[in-house]
Amino acid sequence: MSRLTTLATSLSALIGRPVVAADGRRLGSVRELLVDPSVTGNCVAYMALAAPATVTAHMLPVVSVLDVLPSHKEPLRLRSGAGSSELNLPERVVFLEKDLLDQQIIDVHGHKVVRVNDVDLVWEAAHGQEDLWTLRIAEVEVGIRGAVRRLLKGLPRSTVETIAHRFQARVIPWEFVDLIDRDPSRRVRLKVEQDRLSHMHPSDIADILEELGPAERDAVFTSLNEELAAEALEEVDPKLQKALIESMDSERAAGIVEEMDPGAAADLLSELSDERSEAILGEMDPEERQEVEELLEFPEDWAAGRMTTDFVQVSATADVATAIEALRAFEGDTENVTEIYLVDEQNRLKGIVALANILLASSHTPLANVADSRLVSCALDASGKQVAELFDKYNLRSLPVLEEDHQIAGVIHAEHVIALLRAER
Amino acid sequence: MKQTFWKRWRITIMLVFAALGPGFITANVDNDAGGILTYSQAGAQYGYSLLWTMLPITLALIVVQEMCARMGAVTGKGLSDLIREEFGLRLTFIVMLLLIFVNFGNVMAEFSGIAGSLQLFHLTKYISVPVCAFLVWALVVKGDYKVVEKIFLFASVVYLAYIVAGVLGRPDWHEAIVQTIKLPPRSAWSDQEYLYMTIGVIGTTITPWMQFYLQSSIVEKGITVRQYKASRLDVIIGSIFTDIVAWFIVVVCAATLFTHGMRRIDQVADAAEAMRPIAGDYAFILFAAGLFNASLFAASILPLSTAYTVCEGMGFESGLDKTWKQAPFFYWFYTLLIVTGASVVLIPNFPLVRITILSQVLNGLLLPVIMYFMLRLINKRELMGDYVNSIWFNGIAWATALIVTVLSLVLVWRGVVQALQH
Known part of the structure; x- marks a missing residue:
């Protein structure tokens, strides 16, 4: 790797x-920095000499960053022969001042929404090639230092820097920044290079959704793939769930609801208006639709209203290898499975096998040998309080909910109980 | 058919009640210590002759508050957030400094109100103010703010006390109503004090901080464009209610203090004591209890709202769901506002009422500045879409801003001239 000569600067x-040409002729002043993520990645491509009135403005007078000779002195001088030109704006361009400064961004690493005070930039040139400079976006300044620097702008630069350096800097490296754009179509276009959100935990995404305004929220949510959207949706506040689902078309909503846990999906649909939930159900896969519809029949405060219908059951005569097969074929969220249920020919619950016991037994061991026959279960109409008491008393991680004929209707997990207890607090 | 009608009717009522929140609460906080004392002074000093301001002020209040509610519902962002995003850091910083200065005056006014109202029950301010300051601080920081807000909303019923007090004061109803719809004689305007009180009355009714508080509450409640109609109703009901109460306060003071030649309220106690022989013991107690409730209510909301607004605008971590460590600036700033606001009031011989009314005049001076930003924001189509202001709204709002600006400039100019003459 060649060594770099660097010179730090900032957006403000x-x-x-x-900006002056090599012969000292004044061309204008810098009004905006343009980045085209698909071409130059995290480097500034152009300096605009006029502020774009709207995002859809097409022609802008610009100078290419490659023509600029960086310095700390006041006018920016261009290399000889270079001048300004009219740029036909590329589609995916990001305006640093308009899109970033003072706007909210997502700090992907810190899982927060923060406001940008300044953008730190670095002039870079390979050693020995100090006439060819690039301008890289290094980090985003969100702390007091950036704010002070901007408030004092206009005073001599050295004074500003001395004062600014008395304050602590809080920066987010550019690779941890996700832009938010109010215009969803534009955001999706940016997203091709800005897909950092998808590496976050769904619960953290849920927190971020809760911090944003409706337009930004919808834009961010739209940019998530269905699976991630479903997981994040399960974690957000019911009021927000409703708002998010209501703002999208039924087809996409159905796609997301299909990916959700059936119990959570039913809870969500029951919050919507009848027409809306019918429309979404209509777009869904028949199998998943039926599951959710059955759950919708139960009152919310019953055990049946809280359970999920995703669980694993095998015949009571099966062996460990069969159980593992069943787990592999299981379509729901495998992380949620803590035990496997044994049933007889009439599908009645006969035993419960903890996952750890399956792990420890050899593959030909009959499941009945490692099962716990002291069955703890509850009825469809058990109250939240009763369910919580069972979890507490028997130290459960999950609890099967039985129909009157002892068939398993669904399972309640510890996380449902924790959510229930917190809601009651 | 009948059943569906009832069902629909019931849903409508429930929607209204569910939405009866931000707008109604904000309007009620508006009748805080500053409000009550300013209205009282207006009635004591000028009798019924400032009542004409009530109708235009109510209209302006509805328009301004509706704009905030609409901006909150459409953008889902607070007013300081929007100012920051659209006007940049420097302007935001200046607006925040002004707001802190003016709001600090208001916090002081709230503690003056607490001191004054409890003095009526012979409780010295050296005990009442520190105790109430601590109570307010602890309720918000350690307690559950949602509960606190509900208690205060319920306590809004106490405002009805002023209407009762008004009736007990046996005012001249005919005269009061005539003066409400009649402009004052032109000669009134040459009186510097009359102008001062007019700005005070406007400033206390349409305060800058209310706009920030209302918009944040709408956002906080998650009200979107779809539920927005109910919110608009909430704002209108709240604004009308608050101004009816204000009208009665002016009337009761006009009927008692003005009529009996007590033109200058120097102590809150004076006003209430003067009321006692004329309007009876009940009016006295109602007046005192109303003032106490209003002051405590506003003393808990105002510093909190200021802290939220400043943190949002400047991009500091904020929120009661954060810990002290996560949002240090937010908590320290809130605490500092309460501590300093309360301490100033403890200075011996502190002119409680005069400073309170001054703080309301400062509200009036800042109002056009805030309204300028609001109007610029709400007319941005890229921000508000189809929900930009109609011509009528723009007309009323700009007129309000303009009138207050002109009045303020005249006041300041006369003040300068006077200062030079001395």
Whole structure:
């Protein structure tokens, strides 16, 4: 790797700087920095000499960053022969001032929504090639230092820097920044390079959704794939769930609801208006639709209203290998499975096998040998309080909910109980 | 058919009640210590002759508050957030500094109200103010704010006390109503004090901080464009209710204090004591209890709202769901506002009422500035879409901003001239 010569600067320091040609002729002043993520990645491509009135403005007078000779002195001087030109704006361009400064961004690493005070930029040139500079976006400043620097702009630069450095800097490296755009179509286009959100935990995404305004929220949510959207949706506040689902078309909503846990899906649909939930159900896969519809029949405060219908059951005469097969074929969330249920020919619950016991037994051991025959279960109409008491008393991780004929209707997991207890608090 | 009608009717009522929140609460906080004392002074000093301001102020209040509610519902962002995003850091910083200065005056006014109202029950301010300051601080920081807000909303019933007090004061109803719909004689305007009180009355009814508070509450409640109609009703009901109460306060003071030649309220106690022989013991107690409730209510909301607004605008971590460590600026700023606001009031011989009314005049001076930003924001189509202001709204709002600006400039200019003459 060749060594780099670097020169640090910032967005606020560049905006407003006069730009002069090599012969000293004044061309204008920097009004905006343009980044085209698909071409130059995290480097600034152009400096615009006029502020774009709207995102859809097409022609802008610009100078290419490659023509600029960086310095800390006031006017930015261009290399000889270079001048300004009219740029036909590419589609995916990001305006640093308009899109970033003072706007909210997602700090993917810190799982937060923060406001941008300044953007730190670095001039870079390979050693020995100090006439060819690129301008890289290093980090986003969200702390007091950036704010002070901007508030004091106009005073001599050295004074500003001395004062600014008395305050602690809080920066987010550019690779942990996800932009939010109010215009969903534009955001999706940016997303091709900005897909950092998808590495976050769904619960953290849920927190971020809760912090955003409706337009930004919808834009961010739209950019998630169905699976991630479903997981995040399970974690957000019911009021917000409703708002998010209501703002999208039934087809996409159905796609997301299908990916959700049936119990959570039923809870969500029951919050919506009848027409809306019918419309979403209509778009769903028949199998999943039936599951959710059955759950919708139960009152919310019954055990049956809280359970999920995703669980694993095998015949009571089967061996460990069969159980493992069943687990592999299981379509729901495998992380939620803590035990496997044994049933007789009439599908009645006969035993419960903890996952750990399956792990420890050899593959030909009959499941009945490792099963716990002291069955703890509850009825469809058990109250939340009763369910919580069972979990507490028997130290359960999950609890089967039985129909009158002892068939398993569904399972309640510990996380449902925790959510229930917190809601009651 | 009948059943569906009832069902629909019931849903409508429930929607209204569910939405009866932000707008109604904000409007009620508006009748805080500053409000009550300013209205009282207006009635004591000028009798019924400032009542004409009530109708235009109510209209302006509805328009301004509705704009905030609409911006909150459409953008899902607070007013300081929007100012920051659309006008940049520097302007936001300046607006925040002004707001802190003016709001600090209001916090002081709330503690003056607490001191004054409890003095009526012979409780010295050196005990009442520190105790109430601590109570307010602890309720919000350690307690559950949602519960606190509900208690205060219920306590809004106490405001009805002023209507009762008004009736007990046996005012001249005919005169009061005539003065409400009649403009004052032109000669009134040459009186510097009359102008001062007019700005005070406007400033206390349409306060800058209310706009920030209302918009944040709408956002906090998650009200979106779909539920927005109910919110608009909430704002209108709240604004009308608050101004009816204000009208009665002016009337009761006009009927008692003005009529009996007590033109200058120097102590809250004076006002209430003067009321006692004329309007009876009940009016006295109602007046005192109303003032106490209003002051305590506003003393808990105002510093909190200021802390939220400033943190949002400047991008600091904020929120009661955060810990002290996560949002240090937020908590320290909130605490500092309460501590300093309460301490100033403890200075011996502190002119409680005069400072309170001054703080309301400062509200009036800042109002056009905030309204300028609101109007610029709400007319941005890229922000508000189809929910930009109609011509009528723009007309009323700009007119309000303009009138208050002109009045403020005249006041300041006369003040300067006077200062030079001395």
